[in-house]
Amino acid sequence: MIKRYPVHEESFETCRSERLLYADRTQIIRSLVSNYSYVLLLRPSGFGKTFLMSTLESYFRGRKDLFEGLAISEPETEWKEHPVLCFSFSHFTGGTAEDLEREIQCQLGRLEQEYGLPCESHSSRVRLGRLVYGLSRRYGMRAAVLVDGYDEPALAVLPDLNRFEGVQLEMEGFLQCLSSMDDYLQFVLVSGRTKPQQLSMFSLIDKLEDISMMPEFGTLLGITEDEFCAICGDGIRGLAGKYGMSESEAVIALREMCGGYRFSDNGAEVYCTRKLLSALESLSLQEPEKAQADDPLMGLVRRRCADLMRFDGIMADESELSVLYADGRSMLPLLTAGGYLTIKDYDPRSMRYTLSFPNTEAERCCRKAAAAQ
DSSP states (O other): OOOOOOSSOOOHHHHHHTTOOOOOOHHHHHHHHHHOSEEEEEOOTTSSHHHHHHHHHHHHTTOGGGGTTSTTTTTOOOOOOOOEEEEEOTTOOOOSHHHHHHHHHHHHHHHHHHTTOOOOOSOHHHHHHHHHHHHHHHHTSOEEEEEEOTTHHHHTTTTOHHHHHHHHHHHHHHHGGGGGOGGGEEEEEEEESSBOSOGGGOHHHHHSEEOTTOGGGTTSSSBOHHHHHHHOHHHHHHHHHHHTOOHHHHHHHHHHHHOOBOOSTTOOOBBOHHHHHHHHHHTOOSOOHHHHHTOHHHHHHHHHOSOGGGGTTOEEOHHHHHBOOTTOSOSHHHHHHTTSOEEEEEETTTTEEEEEOSSHHHHHHHHHHHHTO
């Protein structure tokens, strides 16, 4: 039976229980949770950050049944159930620090209800600390905290500098208590697309180990060409038949559409998962115009810079790639966070990266944006 492509599926449990296509990342996940306690992971949208959070939630809940037959199933012998606190801001649509505080309080209330704890009228920071402490004492196990899209509330209000800083400070205050709760935390993962402007003011971020550009985690998100050729043969054949090309030509077309991403100096190239699976499911090599128009980062880039083509081949150091400044002093974090630029080379002497368009689709989007100026 041909397995369905999980284009919009963000639940690991659903993916496994409905036997959807899954590129096994559990060996890398096991290495991650075994060697790190506080983690920051940055990737553009569409690479599977939310799905990774769901996978980790199932892992820390001790759901051994969902991992049967995967790489982690043999080496993992202890499937202990930890309390897990999941927060998601990837779809946050508010515009002020007060909006974010209300959203955080709502998510905290949901977790208190889920675990049968009384809802308390305190600041979000205090409630989070009490949740972590109370659940770790109740379970006799340290808690896992997973925060998805932590920077999306701030990105959503750009280029408004005042609101950007206010929202960023609100998120900082919420997460700050985690930096002093080592005795009650098993694992913390914060995911997003960019780093905050001033790391010194974000104490938890200072404590997080940024694995975003580590070669060993370069394929944690996304999918390699070898993988999708091995498990998506029906989709490749369908595309080839529709467009009157060979299977190898169909793979090249997909590579030019959504491949070519690299996140470390010598890491493997990966494809954008969402775009790849969408193309295979719809048997279309045309990205929907709506998906491009809905990208707020490209809208901001258009307002800030007229000549986007000049960034192809530009050199930059690591901090220039991910640290976002609200005043727009650099376009590189916006372009890398949006998936319009990626790493192509690295010079160990100067410790600088060469960036370029990952594929012809990203280049086309930048040309179109430049022409619209």
